[in-house]
Amino acid sequence: MRILIIGPFPNPITGVSLANKVLYDGLTKHGFIIKKIDTEFNSNINSKHGSFKLNKVYIFKSYFQAYKVISSNLVYITIGQSFFGVLKYLPFLIISKVFKKKTIVHLHGGHLYNEYYLLSRIKKIIFRKTIGMFDFGIVLSESLKINLEKFLKPQNVFCLNNFYLDELKTNFETIRSKDFSKIKMVFLSNLIKEKGINNLLEAKKKLKQKGIHFNLKVAGSVISTNNLNEYFKFDNEISYLGNVTGKRKYELLLWSNIFCLPTYYNMEGQPISIIEAMATGNMILSTKHAGIIDICSEKNALFCQKNDIDDLVEKIEFVYYNSKLIQDISYENYKYASEKFTEKSFIDNAIKIFQKCMN
Template structure:
């Protein structure tokens, strides 16, 4: 019989994110969602935020006295330069946490795990979540960043008391590479509020079902260049909306905008949040995720929670999530993506088929309360 989670209050430190509350990245959204649930369940949670930067408008007024929904927020020393921010903030946070009475210090992402040995040295229970194999990302390839992140991965594999992964493929990677047992706890999703098109009409001239939507950080592994190239070959009056911002990838963003130059039907919205984000997902015709590399794509879960038909690439991190509830194209195959886009643009009934019941499917399969409960089980010990 499965042992119930013990009720003793835990003091928990979270390290490795940019800021809470925020939705500027997957890790930030995970912690912004999970940590208040942990507080509701009676635990003491502190998030070590990087210094500098402000919360998005949707979180304005939610932080009072360095608290967000009961979650304590502490800023740590950060060198806010490309390649140094994550490193300096995670080491600063690890040192701070080592001298506090935490029961669990939870590191997020491979790079920040390079500092995991510090609280471990002080006898803390250290848990890490591997949100993806980050050293493989294009922006780090071949340089110091890639080597440093891989070092963090090795530290996590060797010293962490528990390693959480988000997908079966990453779980297999850790077993094959390090003979390290890991625990699979995928991300969750909340049922959203569906909104009529208002702000998106005012800002971008968009109406319901008139556009194909992609939302992600604009980094090369997300495959937005495949989408633009494929879309340019599709015969349709549907617009292509690309929502998201640079992630130390300004050259790649310039490349995307150069590819789209001269086509008024390709719209770059920049970073979106709050009502604007909800309207974009509520009114899209289809959502496309053309990634080469993912951890556990929260934008995919969110798109489906809004009832969107999805076209996704054939990587396991996507296909394992969607099962038979989405349209899959061959990874990095522009011609195959073009054909799938043309198919959905020509067949409204096909789109309706993939929209029907998809929100119920994804919201029941991936539940944040269950994610938090499984994480707490790990904190206490199996």
């Protein structure tokens, strides 16, 4: 099978670019003939989506590689969720159709359905026709299928869970040796306001005023439109670590026992960071948002209300006085992630989907 992967690759590192890299490497190791077209030309993370900016003109550079479609059996594309994020892949789709290639769209988010209804009538038609050109679709979990079933036959839409990197693998003895006597919290994501970082830092301030102290380590890309320096500067219990990868990420997630992502980000899908945190023995504190509800429940996570600082304060205060709960859930999360969300599972399940699509 000759597969062409079209979409963003690192850098920058995002859930989509990382997944594309892991898929590319994994399929290559399995003996597939893999080619790629990298459509990422912006090295900066931005919380705004959908508007046409000058740097997006660079997408046209990738069109010069469209000849790779011709020698492929299967064209796999990870689209965005804005009008432009979908439309920019149309040239690849047209060429795929001309040369009668099977096509798969992989959606790493839960906003596409809503985006469609926000568009003008003409844009709706273009949007629907473009996505409708794909033969098959992949979403991250069951609750996200609605995003593609509007445009494709339901039987042609598959689920493929996210994963944690092999470099984060550990053993149960290591998890048991973690310190659960006090809250050691981590936030690991791009520092977009809608990811909940501002709410978490405000909640931390309120809890400190109530005499509740804990260490919080924050890692991720700084966003120019969201200046958090004042928080980092005046609370010595908060550490900002910048971007962390590899051994530094592993050590960070082994240090922590609560992973907090109070997200209400409209482009959210199924955050890889949550899976990474579970695999390294962390309790999850998040929201019932997008695909998170398909990998987290009351059995392995604590949920706070979206964009509600006071509720987040209440939830953190609860676990502050219930450290045994943190330990029990952390153990269960390690076992759960180790069984379901490995790189191997991700690659094996992707191959099964590709084989179905080619039959």
